[in-house]
Amino acid sequence: MGWEELVGQERVRDTLRRALQGRRLAQAYLFYGPPGSGMEPAALLFARALQCLRGEADPCDACSACQKVRALLHPDVHVLFPAPTDASEEEIAAQRALLAEEPYAELDWSRRALSEERARNKQALYSMAMIEALRRAIYLRPYEGPYQVVLLLEADALRQEAANALLKTLEEPPERAVFVLSTSRPERLLPTLLSRTQKVRFEPLTEALIEEALRARGLGQQEASLLARMAAGNLSRALSLLRVSWSAEREAALRWLRALATGRRLEMLRYVEEAQRISREQLKDRLQTLLFWLHDLWRYRIWPEPKGLYYPDQIEVLARFHRNLPGVDLEAMIAALEEALEAIERNGNALLVCMALSLRLERALRREAVSSWR
Amino acid sequence: MHYQVAARKYRPQRFEELVGQPHVVQTLRKAVQSGRLAHAYLFSGPRGVGKTTTARILAKAVNCPHRTPEGEPCNSCPSCTDVNTGRSLSIIEIDAASNNSVDDVRLLRDQVRIPPQSTPYKVYIVDEVHMLSSAAFNALLKTLEEPPSYVLFIFATTEPHKVLPTILSRCQRFDFRRISISDTIARLRQVCAQEGVEIEEAALHLIARKGDGSLRDALSVLDQAISFCGNRVRYEELVRALGLVHTDYFFRVTDCVRRRDKVEVLRLVEELFGHGIDPVEFLQGLAEHLRHILVSRLTGDTSLVEASEADRGRYAELAREFEEADLHRMLHIVSDTELALKNHPQPRLKLEWALVRMASLEQLQPLEELLERLDRLERALLSRTPAFSTPPQRDPIPSPKTGAPTPEHNSPERAARSPFGPPALFEKRSRPSAGEDPPPIEGSAARKTAPLADPIPFERILSQWPEFIQHVREKSVRLAALLAACRPSRISEQGLEILTPDPFHQKTLTEQRFLLRQYLEAFFGPIPAPRFLLSEELPSPEEPLVLDPREELRRLREQYPALGRLIDRFGADPIY
Numbered sequence: 001m002g003w004e005e006l007v008g009q010e011r012v013r014d015t016l017r018r019a020l021q022g023r024r025l026a027q028a029y030l031f032y033g034p035p036g037s038g039m040e041p042a043a044l045l046f047a048r049a050l051q052c053l054r055g056e057a058d059p060c061d062a063c064s065a066c067q068k069v070r071a072l073l074h075p076d077v078h079v080l081f082p083a084p085t086d087a088s089e090e091e092i093a094a095q096r097a098l099l100a101e102e103p104y105a106e107l108d109w110s111r112r113a114l115s116e117e118r119a120r121n122k123q124a125l126y127s128m129a130m131i132e133a134l135r136r137a138i139y140l141r142p143y144e145g146p147y148q149v150v151l152l153l154e155a156d157a158l159r160q161e162a163a164n165a166l167l168k169t170l171e172e173p174p175e176r177a178v179f180v181l182s183t184s185r186p187e188r189l190l191p192t193l194l195s196r197t198q199k200v201r202f203e204p205l206t207e208a209l210i211e212e213a214l215r216a217r218g219l220g221q222q223e224a225s226l227l228a229r230m231a232a233g234n235l236s237r238a239l240s241l242l243r244v245s246w247s248a249e250r251e252a253a254l255r256w257l258r259a260l261a262t263g264r265r266l267e268m269l270r271y272v273e274e275a276q277r278i279s280r281e282q283l284k285d286r287l288q289t290l291l292f293w294l295h296d297l298w299r300y301r302i303w304p305e306p307k308g309l310y311y312p313d314q315i316e317v318l319a320r321f322h323r324n325l326p327g328v329d330l331e332a333m334i335a336a337l338e339e340a341l342e343a344i345e346r347n348g349n350a351l352l353v354c355m356a357l358s359l360r361l362e363r364a365l366r367r368e369a370v371s372s373w374r
Numbered sequence: 375m376h377y378q379v380a381a382r383k384y385r386p387q388r389f390e391e392l393v394g395q396p397h398v399v400q401t402l403r404k405a406v407q408s409g410r411l412a413h414a415y416l417f418s419g420p421r422g423v424g425k426t427t428t429a430r431i432l433a434k435a436v437n438c439p440h441r442t443p444e445g446e447p448c449n450s451c452p453s454c455t456d457v458n459t460g461r462s463l464s465i466i467e468i469d470a471a472s473n474n475s476v477d478d479v480r481l482l483r484d485q486v487r488i489p490p491q492s493t494p495y496k497v498y499i500v501d502e503v504h505m506l507s508s509a510a511f512n513a514l515l516k517t518l519e520e521p522p523s524y525v526l527f528i529f530a531t532t533e534p535h536k537v538l539p540t541i542l543s544r545c546q547r548f549d550f551r552r553i554s555i556s557d558t559i560a561r562l563r564q565v566c567a568q569e570g571v572e573i574e575e576a577a578l579h580l581i582a583r584k585g586d587g588s589l590r591d592a593l594s595v596l597d598q599a600i601s602f603c604g605n606r607v608r609y610e611e612l613v614r615a616l617g618l619v620h621t622d623y624f625f626r627v628t629d630c631v632r633r634r635d636k637v638e639v640l641r642l643v644e645e646l647f648g649h650g651i652d653p654v655e656f657l658q659g660l661a662e663h664l665r666h667i668l669v670s671r672l673t674g675d676t677s678l679v680e681a682s683e684a685d686r687g688r689y690a691e692l693a694r695e696f697e698e699a700d701l702h703r704m705l706h707i708v709s710d711t712e713l714a715l716k717n718h719p720q721p722r723l724k725l726e727w728a729l730v731r732m733a734s735l736e737q738l739q740p741l742e743e744l745l746e747r748l749d750r751l752e753r754a755l756l757s758r759t760p761a762f763s764t765p766p767q768r769d770p771i772p773s774p775k776t777g778a779p780t781p782e783h784n785s786p787e788r789a790a791r792s793p794f795g796p797p798a799l800f801e802k803r804s805r806p807s808a809g810e811d812p813p814p815i816e817g818s819a820a821r822k823t824a825p826l827a828d829p830i831p832f833e834r835i836l837s838q839w840p841e842f843i844q845h846v847r848e849k850s851v852r853l854a855a856l857l858a859a860c861r862p863s864r865i866s867e868q869g870l871e872i873l874t875p876d877p878f879h880q881k882t883l884t885e886q887r888f889l890l891r892q893y894l895e896a897f898f899g900p901i902p903a904p905r906f907l908l909s910e911e912l913p914s915p916e917e918p919l920v921l922d923p924r925e926e927l928r929r930l931r932e933q934y935p936a937l938g939r940l941i942d943r944f945g946a947d948p949i950y
């Protein structure tokens with residue numbers, strides 16, 4: 001397995017292979033594109049091809065160098081990613097192991113277990129210490145391979161100081177060093193940093209490609225197709241969704257909507273109360289599921305076709321909803337849900353946000369005017 | 375030789391190779407020629423315009439023993455080659471971003487004392503100088519003001535506003551400019567020729583535009599293009615490599631919006647995402663597209679539109695179809711969406727929604743016309759003469775459909791031309807409704823110029839003011855309470871001036887001025903329109919609240935003599 005491990009992204013593959021072929025390497029690359037489109041796997045593959053003992057455009061995947069890079073054990077491949085300041089060694093090692101096993105995995109600190117003294121999630125950033133250690137290491141001669149390869153994943157987590165400290169190194173690094181920065185938000189990087197890199201753009205993956213990748217990972221046709229739709233071009237997200245029981249979630253969201261529409265307040269309250277018992281990430285998933293339903297309803301009203309729906313298999317449900325509740329202000333409901341999602345994102349109180357959201361949705365379903373929170 | 379990116383490989387080595395900074399080059403060259411060098415320079419400007427490069431050339435030039443008469447370094451003597459290979463001992467390049475502490479500056483200060491070994495100058499190039507801590511800046515001040523004669527400091531930064539003013543005032547400052555498109559193209563063409571790369575003219579333009587004033591950015595886009603397209607760079611391939619959206623899509627969007635075809639919009643989004651399009655890139659392109667239409671509409675021609683000839687024709691056509699206000703609203707939707715997209719979990723949903731919203735926009739009245747209408751309405755209302763008792767004559771406002779002789783804006787021709795059909799506002803207004811219809815404009819506007827029949831003497835208003843308040847109290851207790859705090863001051867040309875104690879009274883009463891006018895007229899007969907002004911002398915009704923309790927008691931005693939007598943007789947202390 002060489003470059004085929006990268007899902008889609010033919011243009012990127014060609015570009016990188018061409019650069020590898022003649023070893024016409026820029027000193028620093030920026031891989032950017034929508035999240036989960038394969039920047040990290042591509043960076044790892046690139047590093048593997050650079051260190052491969054055969055020295056061709058494709059990594060052989062058999063030599064010791066290739067295997068070491070794959071396991072993230074190669075001494076001349078520095079894989080850095082942002083971590084919260086309070087993350088323990090084991091937690092960081094666990095993330096590395098996850099990355100080694102599945103390059104498409106989401107680097108996700110928000111789902112880690114929280115303890116008493118660590119009640120809040122710290123933001124994951126690059127620390128100055130990491131950058132300084134890197135700058136020291138990079139000026140040494142490579143131990144084994146022909147290059148010193150530095151992968152900075154999620155480079156948008158480089159803040160002011162850390163980014164500035166990299167500028168000079170990035171512009172004129174030692175001769176055998178190759179930097180690869182990856183980010184889904186290039187607009188957050190310093191312009192001076194951006195201008196020192198050669199950009200490689202990743203496209204969002206099409207649903208067909210994600211579906212294929214999911215099936216290659218052992219999923220059935222129907223589930224793969226639905227997950228691909230829900231993932232919106234983000235394979236990492238699709239893989240994360242696998243870990244939650246999304247179809248039960250989908251039913252639950254629909255039941256909530258029904259409870260709201262029929263005014264069964266007790267049921268609604270039960271649903272709301274559950275919101276404070278589950279983790280924030282789970283809650284976000286749950287609200288998003290509801291968002292998908294609303295989107296489908298809205299879309300079905302404009303264009304009653306299964307094409308483009310998140311849940312194309314549920315089209316009868318959509319039709320029934322519109323028969324029973326014609327003329328509901330779906331725009332207002334979607335806006336309310338988006339605001340709630342944003343509030344959760346910003347650490348709003350889960351119970352209050354969900355309660356307010358329920359009441360607003362209920363009003364909208366009764367065709368009363370819904371006002372914004374702002 | 376080891377491969378290098380174009381920006382590094384083609385880094386200028388002589389002053390004359392520098393692109394787009396003639397004002398800097400000329401000054402520095404003259405300074406080198408005549409030996410009138412300042413001891414500290416500050417180079418500022420956006421990224422990739424040649425600050426560090428110029429600093430290095432200057433450093434070489436002052437140290438080169440074989441300098442040309444034009445002040446250029448020879449690039450062949452040991453001093454120059456040492457710089458080019460980064461081994462020079464007398465030219466020290468410091469990365470201020472990673473050596474930004476006081477200790478680093480102290481070290482530097484100590485080294486400054488050692489004179490250079492083989493060259494006339496010891497040059498310190500301090501890059502990214504804005505990252506020095508303020509303590510570090512301050513530690514540098516004295517050295518910077520009076521350094522040894524053999525020292526030359528060159529600071530380079532993209533953010534001069536972060537540099538202390540005390541540092542700025544000790545340096546000779548050069549502001550580097552963004553590099554123009556034509557300069558960038560010329561340089562790109564040179565590089566392509568040297569690299570043996572064939573490139574289409576349109577592709578060159580595109581790369582230069584992407585560079586956005588920075589030569590390094592442009593060169594790195596060129597590298598990107600070469601690594602994707604090989605030695606023949608074609609426009610179409612480049613567009614794909616850079617992830618740009620073909621302009622045809624934008625024309626399709628505006629076309630859907632014009633026809634208000636929501637289904638077609640959804641189909642379009644489906645197609646875009648099938649091609650793996652980047653929604654942010656798409657919206658940026660759409661914003662530019664709308665801007666082109668707006669510009670064509672405002673200027674009346676397409677000379678300011680950066681597009682091909684064929685597209686210009688299409689823009690001219692579109693400009694006739696969209697109202698200015700509608701374009702503004704669409705641009706608003708685009709920019710809101712672009713902002714929201716960055717944090718939205720489902721970019722596709724957001725994009726669909728934005729485009730469908732555009733396709734369902736009601737057409738807006740141009741703002742000036744609305745203001746004008748409002749103005750006319752207000753004038754008509756204010757100049758009305760007494761007879762509120764007589765029912766206002768009810769000539770309905772001419773609807774656009776009947777094509778009555780109203781101004782140009784609601785002529786049927788215009789309604790047909792606009793993509794949104796007749797404006798919603800008119801449809802609502804033309805519906806005949808009973809009761810609280812706004813007073814008609816026609817007729818009353820004519821009356822406006824007529825002088826007031828029999829102006830009431832101000833003295834009468836003043837003397838009957840308490841009765842008037844009583845009269846209002848029967849209708850509205852709130853208004854009466856508000857009015858009680860005010861008093862009329864005079865009749866001027868603007869109307870009856872009434873003094874109010876604070877902005878709250880003024881605001882609330884002004885909001886109710888039409889109603890009050892009715893009351894005034896019912897009570898006094900013909901009377902000028904009321905105006906509410908702020909008065910300083912009137913005591914504010916809230917004032918007693920802030921009094922100290924003893925003061926309060928004293929005031930109460932003055933107001934109610936009986937209270938005073940009671941307290942005197944029985945003795946009392948206020949409890950509070």
